[in-house]
Amino acid sequence: MPGVQVRPIEPGEYELAGRIVLSAYESLPGNHLAGGYAEVLSDVGRRAGEAEVLVAVGLELLGCVTFVPDNSSPWAELLGPGEAGVRMLAVEPSAQGRGVGRALLTACIERARQLRREGLLLHSAPWMEAAHHLYGSAGFVRLPERDWFPVPEVPLMAFCLALSPD
Template sequence: MGDVEIRPARSEEYAAAGEVTVRAYDVDGHLAGDVGYDTVLRDVARRAEQAEVLVAVDGAGEVVGTVTVVLPGSDFAEISRPGELEFRMLAVAPTARGRGIGEALTKAVLDRARTLGIPKVVLSSLEGMRGAHRLYERLGFARLPERDWRPFPHISLIAYQIDV
Protein backbone atom coordinates (compact mmCIF):
# COMPACT_ATOMS: atom_id res chain seq x y z
CA MET A 1 0.00 0.00 0.00
CA GLY A 2 3.01 2.30 0.42
CA ASP A 3 3.13 2.92 -3.32
CA VAL A 4 -0.48 4.17 -3.48
CA GLU A 5 -1.49 7.80 -3.08
CA ILE A 6 -5.04 8.83 -2.12
CA ARG A 7 -6.01 12.25 -3.45
CA PRO A 8 -8.73 14.15 -5.32
CA ALA A 9 -9.25 12.91 -8.85
CA ARG A 10 -7.88 14.98 -11.71
CA SER A 11 -10.03 15.50 -14.78
CA GLU A 12 -7.67 13.43 -16.92
CA GLU A 13 -8.28 10.51 -14.51
CA TYR A 14 -12.07 10.58 -14.66
CA ALA A 15 -12.36 7.98 -17.44
CA ALA A 16 -9.98 5.60 -15.67
CA ALA A 17 -11.78 6.07 -12.35
CA GLY A 18 -15.09 5.33 -14.04
CA GLU A 19 -13.74 2.17 -15.63
CA VAL A 20 -12.27 0.97 -12.32
CA THR A 21 -15.66 1.46 -10.70
CA VAL A 22 -17.54 -0.40 -13.43
CA ARG A 23 -15.02 -3.27 -13.48
CA ALA A 24 -15.14 -3.63 -9.69
CA TYR A 25 -18.93 -3.72 -9.58
CA ASP A 26 -19.18 -5.98 -12.63
CA VAL A 27 -16.63 -8.60 -11.55
CA ASP A 28 -18.53 -9.04 -8.29
CA GLY A 29 -21.86 -9.40 -10.10
CA HIS A 30 -23.31 -6.14 -8.77
CA LEU A 31 -24.39 -4.86 -12.18
CA ALA A 32 -26.43 -7.92 -13.15
CA GLY A 33 -30.03 -6.94 -13.76
CA ASP A 34 -29.38 -3.23 -13.23
CA VAL A 35 -29.39 -1.88 -16.77
CA GLY A 36 -27.92 1.59 -16.95
CA TYR A 37 -26.10 1.86 -13.62
CA ASP A 38 -22.80 1.29 -15.38
CA THR A 39 -23.38 4.63 -17.14
CA VAL A 40 -23.79 6.35 -13.77
CA LEU A 41 -20.64 4.67 -12.43
CA ARG A 42 -18.61 5.75 -15.47
CA ASP A 43 -19.71 9.41 -15.25
CA VAL A 44 -17.03 10.62 -12.85
CA ALA A 45 -17.09 14.10 -14.40
CA ARG A 46 -20.70 14.57 -13.28
CA ARG A 47 -19.94 13.26 -9.80
CA ALA A 48 -16.95 15.60 -9.54
CA GLU A 49 -19.24 18.56 -10.28
CA GLN A 50 -21.60 17.62 -7.43
CA ALA A 51 -19.33 15.83 -4.95
CA GLU A 52 -15.69 15.07 -4.18
CA VAL A 53 -14.15 12.14 -6.01
CA LEU A 54 -11.04 10.61 -4.48
CA VAL A 55 -8.74 8.22 -6.29
CA ALA A 56 -6.07 5.77 -5.25
CA VAL A 57 -3.18 6.01 -7.69
CA ASP A 58 -0.28 3.57 -7.74
CA GLY A 59 3.40 4.36 -8.32
CA ALA A 60 2.96 3.97 -12.08
CA GLY A 61 0.19 6.61 -12.08
CA GLU A 62 -2.60 4.08 -12.63
CA VAL A 63 -5.96 4.64 -10.94
CA VAL A 64 -6.53 1.52 -8.82
CA GLY A 65 -9.42 2.70 -6.66
CA THR A 66 -11.95 5.45 -6.15
CA VAL A 67 -14.69 6.72 -3.84
CA THR A 68 -17.22 9.55 -4.04
CA VAL A 69 -17.66 11.79 -0.97
CA VAL A 70 -21.08 13.43 -0.72
CA LEU A 71 -22.55 16.20 1.42
CA PRO A 72 -26.16 15.89 2.63
CA GLY A 73 -28.74 17.47 0.37
CA SER A 74 -26.54 17.24 -2.72
CA ASP A 75 -27.56 15.42 -5.88
CA PHE A 76 -25.64 12.27 -4.99
CA ALA A 77 -26.77 12.06 -1.35
CA GLU A 78 -28.86 9.01 -0.61
CA ILE A 79 -29.22 8.70 3.17
CA SER A 80 -27.14 11.47 4.73
CA ARG A 81 -28.68 14.08 6.97
CA PRO A 82 -27.27 17.32 8.34
CA GLY A 83 -24.14 16.54 10.36
CA GLU A 84 -23.31 13.50 8.25
CA LEU A 85 -20.88 12.97 5.41
CA GLU A 86 -21.79 10.17 3.02
CA PHE A 87 -19.70 8.11 0.68
CA ARG A 88 -20.68 6.10 -2.36
CA MET A 89 -19.26 4.03 -5.17
CA LEU A 90 -16.20 2.76 -3.30
CA ALA A 91 -14.34 0.59 -5.78
CA VAL A 92 -10.96 -1.09 -6.08
CA ALA A 93 -9.65 -2.47 -9.36
CA PRO A 94 -9.94 -6.26 -9.28
CA THR A 95 -6.21 -6.54 -10.07
CA ALA A 96 -5.32 -4.34 -7.07
CA ARG A 97 -7.42 -6.03 -4.39
CA GLY A 98 -5.88 -7.33 -1.20
CA ARG A 99 -3.50 -4.38 -0.85
CA GLY A 100 -5.54 -2.31 1.62
CA ILE A 101 -6.74 0.20 -0.96
CA GLY A 102 -10.42 -0.02 0.01
CA GLU A 103 -9.48 0.54 3.63
CA ALA A 104 -7.24 3.49 2.74
CA LEU A 105 -10.02 5.09 0.68
CA THR A 106 -12.51 4.60 3.52
CA LYS A 107 -10.09 6.10 6.04
CA ALA A 108 -9.58 9.05 3.67
CA VAL A 109 -13.34 9.66 3.82
CA LEU A 110 -13.22 9.59 7.63
CA ASP A 111 -10.31 12.06 7.55
CA ARG A 112 -12.30 14.28 5.20
CA ALA A 113 -15.23 14.32 7.64
CA ARG A 114 -12.89 15.32 10.48
CA THR A 115 -11.38 18.09 8.35
CA LEU A 116 -14.85 19.41 7.53
CA GLY A 117 -15.95 19.14 11.16
CA ILE A 118 -18.71 16.66 10.30
CA PRO A 119 -19.22 14.23 13.21
CA LYS A 120 -20.70 11.22 11.38
CA VAL A 121 -20.12 9.27 8.18
CA VAL A 122 -22.87 7.17 6.61
CA LEU A 123 -23.18 4.91 3.59
CA SER A 124 -25.50 2.53 1.80
CA SER A 125 -24.21 -0.76 0.47
CA LEU A 126 -25.72 -3.46 -1.68
CA GLU A 127 -26.86 -6.31 0.50
CA GLY A 128 -24.51 -8.71 -1.30
CA MET A 129 -21.31 -6.69 -0.82
CA ARG A 130 -20.14 -8.90 2.04
CA GLY A 131 -16.44 -8.06 1.70
CA ALA A 132 -17.20 -4.35 1.98
CA HIS A 133 -19.39 -4.99 5.01
CA ARG A 134 -16.54 -6.82 6.74
CA LEU A 135 -14.25 -3.85 6.04
CA TYR A 136 -16.75 -1.32 7.39
CA GLU A 137 -17.41 -3.33 10.54
CA ARG A 138 -13.68 -3.86 11.15
CA LEU A 139 -13.20 -0.07 10.94
CA GLY A 140 -15.94 0.54 13.50
CA PHE A 141 -19.00 1.24 11.36
CA ALA A 142 -22.29 0.08 12.88
CA ARG A 143 -25.38 -1.03 11.03
CA LEU A 144 -28.11 1.56 10.71
CA PRO A 145 -31.07 -0.70 9.83
CA GLU A 146 -33.68 2.04 10.14
CA ARG A 147 -32.16 3.62 7.00
CA ASP A 148 -32.00 0.45 4.90
CA TRP A 149 -33.87 1.08 1.68
CA ARG A 150 -34.73 -0.11 -1.83
CA PRO A 151 -34.13 2.24 -4.76
CA PHE A 152 -35.86 -0.39 -6.91
CA PRO A 153 -37.91 -3.43 -5.85
CA HIS A 154 -35.08 -5.83 -6.78
CA ILE A 155 -32.25 -3.85 -5.10
CA SER A 156 -31.76 -3.80 -1.32
CA LEU A 157 -29.33 -1.36 0.25
CA ILE A 158 -28.20 -1.57 3.85
CA ALA A 159 -26.96 1.41 5.81
CA TYR A 160 -23.94 1.92 8.08
CA GLN A 161 -22.68 4.81 10.18
CA ILE A 162 -19.64 5.73 12.23
CA ASP A 163 -18.88 8.60 14.58
CA VAL A 164 -15.63 10.36 13.72
Protein backbone atom coordinates in the same frame (compact mmCIF):
# COMPACT_ATOMS: atom_id res chain seq x y z
CA MET B 1 -0.79 1.83 2.36
CA PRO B 2 2.88 2.09 1.28
CA GLY B 3 3.35 3.20 -2.32
CA VAL B 4 -0.25 4.33 -2.70
CA GLN B 5 -1.35 7.94 -2.56
CA VAL B 6 -4.97 9.01 -2.09
CA ARG B 7 -5.76 12.41 -3.58
CA PRO B 8 -8.50 14.34 -5.40
CA ILE B 9 -9.08 13.12 -8.94
CA GLU B 10 -7.77 15.11 -11.91
CA PRO B 11 -9.97 15.71 -14.98
CA GLY B 12 -7.73 13.58 -17.22
CA GLU B 13 -8.50 10.59 -14.97
CA TYR B 14 -12.31 10.65 -15.16
CA GLU B 15 -12.61 8.09 -17.94
CA LEU B 16 -10.20 5.54 -16.47
CA ALA B 17 -11.68 5.95 -13.00
CA GLY B 18 -15.13 5.33 -14.49
CA ARG B 19 -13.93 2.10 -16.09
CA ILE B 20 -12.41 0.98 -12.77
CA VAL B 21 -15.63 1.64 -10.85
CA LEU B 22 -17.66 -0.22 -13.44
CA SER B 23 -15.32 -3.22 -13.55
CA ALA B 24 -15.27 -3.46 -9.74
CA TYR B 25 -19.07 -3.52 -9.65
CA GLU B 26 -19.26 -5.92 -12.62
CA SER B 27 -17.07 -8.39 -10.70
CA LEU B 28 -19.71 -8.68 -7.97
CA PRO B 29 -22.71 -11.01 -7.91
CA GLY B 30 -26.12 -9.34 -7.60
CA ASN B 31 -28.33 -7.30 -9.86
CA HIS B 32 -27.11 -3.78 -9.15
CA LEU B 33 -26.29 -2.73 -12.72
CA ALA B 34 -29.88 -2.74 -13.97
CA GLY B 35 -31.80 0.36 -15.01
CA GLY B 36 -28.92 2.46 -16.34
CA TYR B 37 -26.81 2.26 -13.17
CA ALA B 38 -23.72 1.18 -15.18
CA GLU B 39 -23.75 4.58 -16.93
CA VAL B 40 -24.17 6.36 -13.61
CA LEU B 41 -21.23 4.46 -12.09
CA SER B 42 -19.01 5.29 -15.08
CA ASP B 43 -19.78 9.02 -15.02
CA VAL B 44 -17.04 10.06 -12.62
CA GLY B 45 -16.77 13.53 -14.17
CA ARG B 46 -20.29 14.37 -13.09
CA ARG B 47 -19.62 13.18 -9.53
CA ALA B 48 -16.41 15.22 -9.40
CA GLY B 49 -18.45 18.34 -10.18
CA GLU B 50 -21.23 17.62 -7.69
CA ALA B 51 -19.31 15.97 -4.82
CA GLU B 52 -15.64 15.13 -4.12
CA VAL B 53 -13.97 12.24 -5.91
CA LEU B 54 -10.79 10.75 -4.48
CA VAL B 55 -8.52 8.30 -6.23
CA ALA B 56 -5.88 5.87 -5.01
CA VAL B 57 -2.81 5.95 -7.19
CA GLY B 58 0.23 3.66 -7.15
CA LEU B 59 2.12 3.15 -10.37
CA GLU B 60 -1.30 3.60 -11.95
CA LEU B 61 -4.86 4.43 -10.92
CA LEU B 62 -6.08 1.68 -8.58
CA GLY B 63 -9.36 2.82 -7.09
CA CYS B 64 -11.87 5.57 -6.64
CA VAL B 65 -14.46 6.79 -4.13
CA THR B 66 -17.01 9.60 -4.02
CA PHE B 67 -17.11 11.59 -0.79
CA VAL B 68 -20.36 13.50 -0.26
CA PRO B 69 -19.72 16.48 2.05
CA ASP B 70 -23.34 17.07 3.10
CA ASN B 71 -26.97 16.61 2.14
CA SER B 72 -26.93 19.54 -0.33
CA SER B 73 -25.10 17.37 -2.90
CA PRO B 74 -27.19 15.51 -5.51
CA TRP B 75 -25.13 12.45 -4.49
CA ALA B 76 -26.35 12.57 -0.89
CA GLU B 77 -28.22 9.35 -0.16
CA LEU B 78 -30.52 9.84 2.83
CA LEU B 79 -27.98 11.95 4.70
CA GLY B 80 -29.16 13.67 7.84
CA PRO B 81 -28.00 17.12 8.93
CA GLY B 82 -24.37 17.02 10.01
CA GLU B 83 -23.64 13.82 8.11
CA ALA B 84 -21.29 13.16 5.20
CA GLY B 85 -21.56 10.19 2.87
CA VAL B 86 -19.47 7.70 0.96
CA ARG B 87 -20.61 6.47 -2.47
CA MET B 88 -19.26 4.10 -5.09
CA LEU B 89 -16.11 2.88 -3.36
CA ALA B 90 -14.33 0.69 -5.90
CA VAL B 91 -10.92 -0.87 -6.44
CA GLU B 92 -9.72 -2.29 -9.76
CA PRO B 93 -10.33 -6.06 -9.39
CA SER B 94 -6.68 -7.04 -9.98
CA ALA B 95 -5.57 -4.63 -7.21
CA GLN B 96 -8.07 -5.77 -4.56
CA GLY B 97 -6.99 -7.28 -1.26
CA ARG B 98 -3.89 -5.08 -0.87
CA GLY B 99 -5.29 -2.31 1.33
CA VAL B 100 -6.35 0.12 -1.40
CA GLY B 101 -10.03 0.10 -0.39
CA ARG B 102 -9.09 0.72 3.22
CA ALA B 103 -6.85 3.65 2.20
CA LEU B 104 -9.75 5.23 0.25
CA LEU B 105 -12.19 4.74 3.13
CA THR B 106 -9.70 6.17 5.62
CA ALA B 107 -9.31 9.26 3.43
CA CYS B 108 -13.11 9.75 3.49
CA ILE B 109 -13.14 9.45 7.28
CA GLU B 110 -10.34 12.02 7.52
CA ARG B 111 -12.19 14.37 5.16
CA ALA B 112 -15.39 14.06 7.23
CA ARG B 113 -13.43 14.84 10.40
CA GLN B 114 -11.81 17.82 8.67
CA LEU B 115 -15.30 19.15 7.85
CA ARG B 116 -16.38 18.43 11.45
CA ARG B 117 -19.18 16.11 10.39
CA GLU B 118 -20.99 14.18 13.12
CA GLY B 119 -21.21 10.97 11.13
CA LEU B 120 -20.34 9.22 7.91
CA LEU B 121 -23.16 7.25 6.29
CA LEU B 122 -23.09 4.80 3.41
CA HIS B 123 -25.31 2.15 1.85
CA SER B 124 -24.23 -1.19 0.48
CA ALA B 125 -25.89 -4.18 -1.19
CA PRO B 126 -26.01 -7.51 0.71
CA TRP B 127 -23.62 -9.19 -1.75
CA MET B 128 -20.80 -6.65 -1.18
CA GLU B 129 -19.13 -8.87 1.41
CA ALA B 130 -15.60 -7.48 1.18
CA ALA B 131 -17.00 -3.98 1.65
CA HIS B 132 -18.97 -5.06 4.73
CA HIS B 133 -15.85 -6.54 6.28
CA LEU B 134 -13.99 -3.31 5.58
CA TYR B 135 -16.75 -1.10 7.05
CA GLY B 136 -17.01 -3.23 10.21
CA SER B 137 -13.29 -3.18 10.83
CA ALA B 138 -13.21 0.61 10.30
CA GLY B 139 -15.80 1.06 13.08
CA PHE B 140 -19.00 1.44 11.03
CA VAL B 141 -22.13 -0.08 12.54
CA ARG B 142 -25.23 -1.39 10.80
CA LEU B 143 -28.32 0.83 10.97
CA PRO B 144 -31.16 -1.36 9.65
CA GLU B 145 -33.69 1.40 10.28
CA ARG B 146 -31.97 3.45 7.54
CA ASP B 147 -31.92 0.64 4.92
CA TRP B 148 -33.83 1.37 1.71
CA PHE B 149 -34.78 -0.10 -1.67
CA PRO B 150 -34.02 2.23 -4.62
CA VAL B 151 -35.35 -0.58 -6.87
CA PRO B 152 -36.95 -3.82 -5.63
CA GLU B 153 -34.02 -6.05 -6.69
CA VAL B 154 -31.38 -3.94 -4.86
CA PRO B 155 -31.82 -3.74 -1.09
CA LEU B 156 -29.38 -1.23 0.37
CA MET B 157 -28.01 -1.74 3.87
CA ALA B 158 -27.05 1.34 5.88
CA PHE B 159 -23.73 1.57 7.75
CA CYS B 160 -22.72 4.56 9.84
CA LEU B 161 -19.59 5.75 11.59
CA ALA B 162 -20.21 8.23 14.41
CA LEU B 163 -17.54 10.94 14.56
CA SER B 164 -16.79 12.82 17.73
CA PRO B 165 -16.22 16.59 17.39
CA ASP B 166 -12.57 16.27 18.47
